[in-house]
Amino acid sequence: MTTTVGQRPAGAKPATIPARRRRSAWTVLRENVVWVVAALALVYLLLPNLVVVLFSFNKPNGRFNYTWQRFSLDAWLHPCAAPGMCESLSLSLKIGVVATVVATLLGTMIAFALARYRFHGRAGSNLLIFLPMATPEVVMGSSLLTLFVSMGIPLGRVTILIAHIMFCLSYVVVTVKARIAGLDPRLEQAAADLYANEWQTFRRITLPLVAPGIAAGALLAFSLSFDDYIVTNFNASNASITFPMYVWGAAARGTPVQINVIGTAMFVLAVLAVALGQLAGRRRSRAH
Template identity: 45%
Template structure:
């Protein structure tokens, strides 16, 4: 009797669907597009950093003529530029602190409570953020002149607070909307009043959002030119000084100061990112 052995089964690999190939190519294309955009955005910053090491023959830094580190040692050699930078930093700190204090309260109220006028408040905030700076600067100038307020550092600070509050409130409101209310309810069950609950429970949770709003307000204040130009009077901030110096050429100290400000911002962002990472529990 002859026994017929069954033929071994052969595994046939199905062809890769065409959709998967197209999908894979689309992902790679998006990665390439993203890196191109990042490179385009960071290119002016790299040029600024590079020209901070330039060694021009004259005072102004227009063409590359050699490598040097001397401008980091002569960072504060130009007194008017140093004064403009100090004024910008002082105004930015004051405006950021005031904006963070006021914007945190507004953002918390809009994110936690439902009250009459909340929709109008949201509309005003987004209108402030989306309105052209030219319109805001001209309107604030008209307001200060009508009230007889002399233009100077005080009016610049008020103007910067006016457009920074909305950004802080929006960031804080977004965090409050995702806040777990059971934590506050637990604090209330343990006998804490509303004020104690806010400072002991709520505020530490929303503190990263408050800090983010503070840093955003600080960056907007240091960078602002249009509104500051309307409300500065005879005061000269860092952006106004740079605008005036572009008519003849920028000294290398401007690039050095810009590089240091950028490096400080990157350092703060990295430290904040590291601190916000979830900690591993060891047991």
């Protein structure tokens, strides 16, 4: 990795350096120091993913999947063999989907209100959107717990869902709002000029153009919900174990290889989706 990116020259030096001197290894290193650090940073970022993938093919000796023993496809062939794991995965997916739909809907509505209207209470609304993003999860989770306990609301799927929608909402708002703000207002004026009424303009012009922002917000919401442990842990019961909770429990009891299979599968799916998206985008722009 270091070499492939390292080959690209650092930016041209400004004219203050006269003729090209003989470049020592040290000079080369110094000129490419940004790339060296960047490459190391990428290694740092991606190494754990690599380990997760690699260890999905491991056959550990004991209960813990921490040291490499030998190659095996067992976990891939029997992904649900780890007791309770597939149930927790399905719960996480369900909660993720519902939380995403609700948070995206509510968040998109707020984003339109904030991006398109001047009204009393705008600053206050912005603050209310910002605060959940500036609050540590442990505080959000514990405060919701006190609410649910005081009101006598039983913990479980519903309380998890409520919490997930709450902390996903702000991220959707911020993502969609940015997209709306980047929209050329003349496009909507042009639609009105071409006989589209307010609803048709929204349906045919505004919504399709904001859609990538909404999609990005929804993806973000889903990944936040699917991956959340801290808030969930405060608002779940023993009967509602999400996938992150299952992994957490496994870390103490023994880590089945199957959790790595799930992690790897999600990783591969996401990379494929991104690659396909990029490819489609490139083909579209090259379709001259």
